[in-house]
Amino acid sequence: MLPRRLLAAWLAGTRGGGLLALLANQCRFVTGLRVRRAQQIAQLYGRLYSESSRRVLLGRLWRRLHGRPGHASALMAAFAGVFVWDEERIQEEELQRSINEMKRLEEMSNMFQSSGVQHHPPEPKAQTEGNEDSEGKEQPWEMVMDKKHFKLWRRPITGTHLYQYRVFGTYTDVTPRQFFNVQLDTEYRKKWDALVIKLEVIERDVVSGSEVLHWVTHFPYPMYSRDYVYVRRYSVDQENNMMVLVSRAVEHPSVPESPEFVRVRSYESQMVIRPHKSFDENGFDYLLTYSDNPQTVFPRYCVSWMVSSGMPDFLEKLHMATLKAKNMEIKVKDYISAKPLEMSSEAKATSQSSERKNEGSCGPARIEYA
Numbered sequence: 001m002l003p004r005r006l007l008a009a010w011l012a013g014t015r016g017g018g019l020l021a022l023l024a025n026q027c028r029f030v031t032g033l034r035v036r037r038a039q040q041i042a043q044l045y046g047r048l049y050s051e052s053s054r055r056v057l058l059g060r061l062w063r064r065l066h067g068r069p070g071h072a073s074a075l076m077a078a079f080a081g082v083f084v085w086d087e088e089r090i091q092e093e094e095l096q097r098s099i100n101e102m103k104r105l106e107e108m109s110n111m112f113q114s115s116g117v118q119h120h121p122p123e124p125k126a127q128t129e130g131n132e133d134s135e136g137k138e139q140p141w142e143m144v145m146d147k148k149h150f151k152l153w154r155r156p157i158t159g160t161h162l163y164q165y166r167v168f169g170t171y172t173d174v175t176p177r178q179f180f181n182v183q184l185d186t187e188y189r190k191k192w193d194a195l196v197i198k199l200e201v202i203e204r205d206v207v208s209g210s211e212v213l214h215w216v217t218h219f220p221y222p223m224y225s226r227d228y229v230y231v232r233r234y235s236v237d238q239e240n241n242m243m244v245l246v247s248r249a250v251e252h253p254s255v256p257e258s259p260e261f262v263r264v265r266s267y268e269s270q271m272v273i274r275p276h277k278s279f280d281e282n283g284f285d286y287l288l289t290y291s292d293n294p295q296t297v298f299p300r301y302c303v304s305w306m307v308s309s310g311m312p313d314f315l316e317k318l319h320m321a322t323l324k325a326k327n328m329e330i331k332v333k334d335y336i337s338a339k340p341l342e343m344s345s346e347a348k349a350t351s352q353s354s355e356r357k358n359e360g361s362c363g364p365a366r367i368e369y370a
Contacts, residue, residue, distance in 0.1 A: 082253065105168065106274070151168045153165070167311060169285070175279065177336055178322050179319070185335075202214050202254055211231065213232060229249065229252050241275055247268070249265055273286045290311065
């Protein structure tokens with residue numbers, strides 16, 4: 001009789017929230033077992049395969065599980081510490097899309113100049129994907145700043161309180177090669193950009209030349225500092241006389257979110273440079289398209305003002321840093337001569353070797369940010 005009474009009392013106690021608590025404990029137990037199992041599998045593969053082999057294996061499994069979020073999440077947890085380049089590298093299409101935008105703007109400018117209507121690039125038409133309103137029409141660009149050698153437009157990003165920005169500018173006192181190299185040189189930027197707290201390359205992709213960077217930067221007081229983890233890729237098109245640099249935010253397992261900074265998870269930037277003559281002669285035009293979500297609690301017009309005023313300031317700092325490097329002959333890495341797409345023999349050998357072998361945490365949550 002006593003066991004039956006105890007059982008009846010236990011069943012009565014589990015009604016309501018007690019039963020849910022029991023199920024929750026069971027789920028946590030099962031999840032813990034699976035996580036430990038995943039760690040054991042990762043350690044086993046770490047001993048059996050080289051890092052490059054693990055990347056290829058993970059890439060193949062990821063493609064097979066793509067479209068099934070639950071399986072993909074479990075897979076990524078099992079292979080924590082491996083960045084999937086097949087999914088995250090910047091593709092040729094992204095580079096070409098930016099170049100086409102520059103060509104289209106130049107064609108519009110030439111057309112207007114030939115008609116004698118104006119002597120500067122017209123407002124760009126909205127062609128970028130993802131900025132359509134409820135009726136399917138693309139959002140128009142709005143002129144924010146119109147100076148002789150600097151023109152800034154913006155347009156709303158549908159479904160958000162943010163804007164996408166576009167700059168068309170010209171410099172005549174530095175060469176395209178110098179300007180491009182100063183943008184890419186992370187070590188030199190630490191010297192000329194006082195806002196940089198940290199800037200370093202985390203990982204490189206020998207296939208495409210893409211790089212993952214971690215960038216931590218000061219924001220105006222009293223806002224927290226922001227950090228960005230992003231992938232970038234650059235290309236120099238000798239045939240069409242253009243340079244392009246494309247960047248966008250990614251997640252990387254070796255750079256978890258830090259409680260010291262606010263992680264910016266939405267960020268895109270495309271810079272295209274068109275020399276007036278050649279890469280080594282003064283004078284060029286550039287087209288910069290930019291958007292990010294700094295996760296502030298300030299209203300839209302405040303964020304717009306900060307970006308609209310900060311972008312010209314940053315570009316002028318970049319210009320002055322280029323002049324300083326030119327006049328003082330500061331050593332800056334020449335990225336054009338050592339394009340990532342033109343892999344060295346050592347990199348090619350490493351890539352081919354890995355192909356032959358292959359043939360045989362969440363950060364603290366913040367509700368509001370300043």
